[in-house]
Amino acid sequence: MGFIKKYEEWLNSSFIDDIDKKELESIKDNKKEIEERFYTDLAFGTGGMRGIRGIGTNRMNKYMIRKATQGLANYMLSVNEKEAKEKGVVIAYDCRIGSVEYSLNAALVLAANGIKSYLFESLRSTPELSFAVRELGTQAGIVVTASHNPVEYNGYKVYWNDGAQIVEPHASGVVEAVKNVKDFGEIKLISEKEAKEKGLLVIVGKELDDKYIETIKKEVINMDIPGKEEFKIVYSPLHGTGRRPVQRILDEVGFKNVYTVKEQEEPDGTFPTVGYANPEDPAVFKLGIKLAEEKGAEIVMANDPDADRIGIAVKDENGKWIYPNGNQVGLLLVEYILANRKNIPTNGKIITTVVSTPMVDVVAKAHNIEVMKTLTGFKFIGEKIRQFETKELDGEYIFGFEESYGYLIGTHARDKDAVVTTMIIAEMAAFYAAKGSSIAKELKKLYEKFGWYKEGIKAITMSGKEGAEKITSIMTKLRENTPTEINGKKVVILRDFDKQIEINKKEKTEKALELPKSNVLQLVLEDNTYITARPSGTEPKIKYYFGVNAASEEEVNKKMEKVMNSFLELLD
Template sequence: MYREKYEFWLNSSYLDDEEKLELKNIKDEKEIEDRFYKDLEFGTGGLRGIIGVGTNRLNIHTIGKTTEGLSRYLIEAYGSNISVAIAYDCRIMSEEFAKAAASNLCANGIIVNLFGTLHPTPMLSYAVRELKCKAGIVITASHNPKNYNGYKVYGEDGGQVTDKIANKILSYINNVNDFSEIKRMDIKEAENRKILNIIGEDIDKPYIEKVKQMVIRKDMVSSCGKNLNVIYTPLHGTGNIPVRRALKELGYENVFIVKEQEYPDGNFPTAVCPNPEDPKVFQLALELAKELKPDIIFGTDPDCDRIGIIVKYDDNNYRTLTGNQVGILLTEYILSSLKELNRLPENGVIIKTIVTTEMVRDIAKDYNVGLIDVLTGFKYIGEKIKEFEQWQDKKFIFGFEESYGYLAGDFVRDKDAVIASTLICEMALYYKMKGINIYEALINLYNKYGFYKENIISIELKGKEGCEEMDTILEYLRHSMKRTLGGVKIVKKLDYKLSIEKDLVNITENVIQLPKSNVLKFVMEDKSWFVVRPSGTEPKIKLYFSVIGNSFKDSEEKMEILKQNVMTIIKDAKC
């Protein structure tokens, strides 16, 4: 089957000579199989894959097929007067893919609002809402290595499309059977016919103004912002201009940039994997810190929706914080500040994902604020904000996920590192004015609520065999798990595919009121837990772990034991 597809592409008149040469030069049969054994999957986040020629690769043709399907869906759903916003990041082929998508939409009679230069993902979300578009597209592969790119689809609310709509779009994509069905219009012609609009400052300025409005302690920031010393690295991505602009306009005068990582570069020469979750990407920033002695260091990923921070530990040392740690710090700072200023809403809610730290539940409870769990993926947080807006029964305050994504406010419906950077600076400034650093503030939280520790292991499972192995592991855990792990009782099993939560102590069952997803969560008698989840965007299975200790050492020891016990089960499942 894959060979037939390979030959079809090789002989197609729609491929140019360079693309055909790429296919002819493949000598490894496994490589041919991997490129053609399936179509690149369109999930709830859209497409993500390796750039190259083939059905299981990201290229002009897979972009064209996906956009043709999206166009047909939009025309069926909305009829006429449809507009779509498109943004792209710094990655290889991002601009070309964005224009290919624009070309198809315009050829289908859909008005396109295309950013004229690279922009962060959250600004696309804002543009969809501001311009009252029916959909949005952003070309990015987030923090993946340079050989990846992606195509994310947003709904008219500015949030990533979730399961129901994604499945509808997929049905239209699957009905595009031939290259000849993919419509195209010359970009210049589209501009001349006013079907294509180039956007930029008309969106940038109001967006930055909205970001600045998220500041809680405005007087403190405006009068004392110049006292905070910051090192920022955009990691060769899109955050450089909007993050610096927002901080500068707020009055942060001492923001220093890691020069080697300042400008956009899809080859990511100083960071093989431009992921702010990886401490290695901050090596240059830490070198600069020896000279500048900043209060805080932070970096954003290529499409500027995630942010990682490093904080001062003592006079000469810095420590990397996890996404969970930043999340609990921001939650505490935001809630305590709103309460102090009598601005804490009675129906306020914090939203987190099911793999995010439970410590935030304790914090929310102390402030009499609700906490809601959603499936992994910020799209589900955006979906909840939409529900709050429709029902007017709850007020969204803050949402975050363990993978370094944060959001406050509702004018964006995706994680936003521009907003997060301003809140992190405000928090750092507040604690500095109080005579402590962020790390000391974190220790205060641990002393109050317990030493929560989280960890993650990713197991890479490539190709067709990898997908089959992933299914085997999940089915083993679903049906063959014992009731204890390392001598500790498992008290709850949550199966998000079957939508069943089993209480293994009282032998009762509850329905999980979340969309179905092939994810399992096991909760232990000592409140530790682990989650097994296939990645929705990468050929990986992810294992999430959480424990609570009475000290750093205690929680570290418990974490190692939990991970070892779970990995033993995973090995058994693979056999």
């Protein structure tokens, strides 16, 4: 069906509200805009969907939310109708524009299908949603969020009964069920009043909050740290969901000098002070650092809008503010946990991803702990936790992290959790301060002990239909014409996660990759340089990840620049 025909269908449909039809009428003379909104359906991938808000099939709106939820309901009922109806679904949402409306629409579609929803009374973090799935014993969970995407986005993520985002076999089953909802007439919907009267819509809140906080407090490693109450911390929720749980947890574990950035304290989906509320971006720390200078704090912490990611700014030994990246914070946490936690299991595992720093292998090895690698996406780390618990895999979970600022301490959630991580980073910073050290000094010690590693990322935005086609073309060309040499070093290992094969040119061997299929290509050079190409699953971007190592900080910085430039020149 052509995009014009789809546009006209929506414009004339009895299922589209009059106010939304006015939005469609306003673009009637803009063929390019109509094409962008209707050339395809907003992709519902293995973790859900994310996109720009607006009216159209390729936009986030309540109609696409209803379609996705009807597909989820159909799948749940087909798998086990009795469990779907008895256990239900828990739904959370963040501060984004449209989140309240979208989450309620999801609940009312489920209710119309006879599936009970537990809807949070107000905005909650993504990790609390993950926790709530198992705490309530629901069959699935939904969170309405676009995480750290720009202000014009919103999204919808689906969780299964283990509290992790859906993986196989359920992932492809839900995706197919959503695709099979072809017409608005197939979508069931009842009113909020009827859903509540039938007991199919239940509002939840404080009781789950209390249980979540109490569970997190069990992850404290060192409770009694000298000077802890006086240790100064600056924190920002970046206008998102993190404020209440983070302020509460830090206070209850004994941090009494926590200063929250006032201008960023209240939830606001327009993100007025930052626009792009991503803790990976040093720009979001501007107000936090100003407050830290006023109060004499040496650490600033910030969460993304749904409080599943955390970034930090700390002072180095020269008093300059630095911004440790996701890999560096992950390494610091690995070292702190393994060096200080009691009763580390002998079969304990650190879990990270194929695009995270290879330095984690040497740090963990020094503590006789094994590292497992998964595909990018915390759902795969959550899947490993479940497999440990069901004894499908030998091991016990210690800690998991992604280079993209996501960490999980504990197994209360099956997704990255910035609330518990904020608590442990605060503890780690106070612990080192009490010993006359600091996070910056401890990071330098790691490099001096294990060698200098550096990671870099180049993300190129390619929006719309043309962008999607170009990203596909780039990945195809990389597979068909894979470089044999980069920066004067031979490519010795090629890992194609789509074909699930590893080719070792040095040893002249081939082996299967024991990971799910994914559109990812990884090259390893003879000097142990890593280069990975991967289209983003949540943004219209292609990402290139780089990892290098050298004998000194100066050398590793020069090497990173050369490798990135060399590879990008090859692409051109």
